[in-house]
Amino acid sequence: MTDTTGAGGPQDHESDGPTGPVIRDKRRIDPETGQVRDVSAEQVQETAAEQVAGGDNAFGGGVGDALPGGEQDPSGAPQATSGTPVDGGRSADDLHPDTVVAADRLEDLRRLQAEYVNYKRRVDRDRVRDREAGTTTVVEALLPVLDDLHMAKEHGELTEGPLLAIADKLETTLGRFGVERLGAVGETFDPAVHEALMHLPEADLPEGATETTIVQVMQPGFKVGDRVVRAARVAVADPA
Incomplete structure (x- = not known):
């Protein structure tokens, strides 16, 4: 058991007298002779144990003190903070106002470019649709004339x-605007573009016909692009 005295350091009642702080000279060079002292293995181990107990290390502090920003994640890698250098050695807080403005303008430009591309696609699609709609109106107005020409040929x-x-010339001109005539003798009947008005079981079919076939065209049909203006009105026959 030890306690302190008024005259000095702690006193051990089991010893002969008071004990004070122990001073060990650990200098490798003797200050009096200038010669290198011999250090025993026991002294080296004792010094290392004292350094570990005192928290001494090669950095003179914690590991985090030797890393940028003074922080580290569980993996041991330093984390970027507001003062940590980033791209180009500059921190996130040191961006020039002109750099921020340039980034905003670039984002606006990209947005405007995307809007223009969508607008152009929409305009091109509407242009084709409007052209087909105008051509369809003209063809519908010319149907009586086209029917008369067909009957005259028949x-x-x-x-x-x-x-x-x-x-x-009229049919050639309409063809340049995408107008296509529907219905011809010998074609396979297609309910999407043909309207069967009669069924003639005794009609002669083209050689090799295996499906319902058109044998007579009463009124030709017309379509503009993919839009059917009028289905062809025909008479059909089935193969035997």
Whole structure:
């Protein structure tokens, strides 16, 4: 058991007298002779134990004190803080105002570019649709004329002459605008573009026909692009 005295350090009642702080000279060079002292293994171990007990290390502090920012994650890697250098050695708090403004303008430019691309696609789609709608209106207005020309051809009245040339030019002009005639003798019947008005079981079919086939066209049909203006009105027959 030890206690303190008024005259000095702690006193051990089991010893002969008071004991004070123990001073050990651990200098490797003797200050009097200038020679290197011999250090025993026991002294080296004792010094190392004292350093571990006192928290001494090579950094003179905690591991975090030797890392940038003074912080580290559980893996031991330093974490970036507001003062930690980032890209180009500059911290996140040191960005120039012009850099922030430039980033905002770049984002605005990208947004405007995306809006323009979408607008252009929409305009192109609407342009094709409007063109087809206008052509469809013209074809619907010309249906009576086209029907009369078809009937004249069926009765052999348009075999020659200027009227035949006019009829051919009209059909060629409509073809340049995407107008397509529907219905022809020998075609396979398609309910999507044909309207069967009669069924003729005794009609002659083309050689090799295996499906319901058109044998007579009463009114030709027309379509513009994918839109059917009028289905062809036909008579059909089935193969035997």
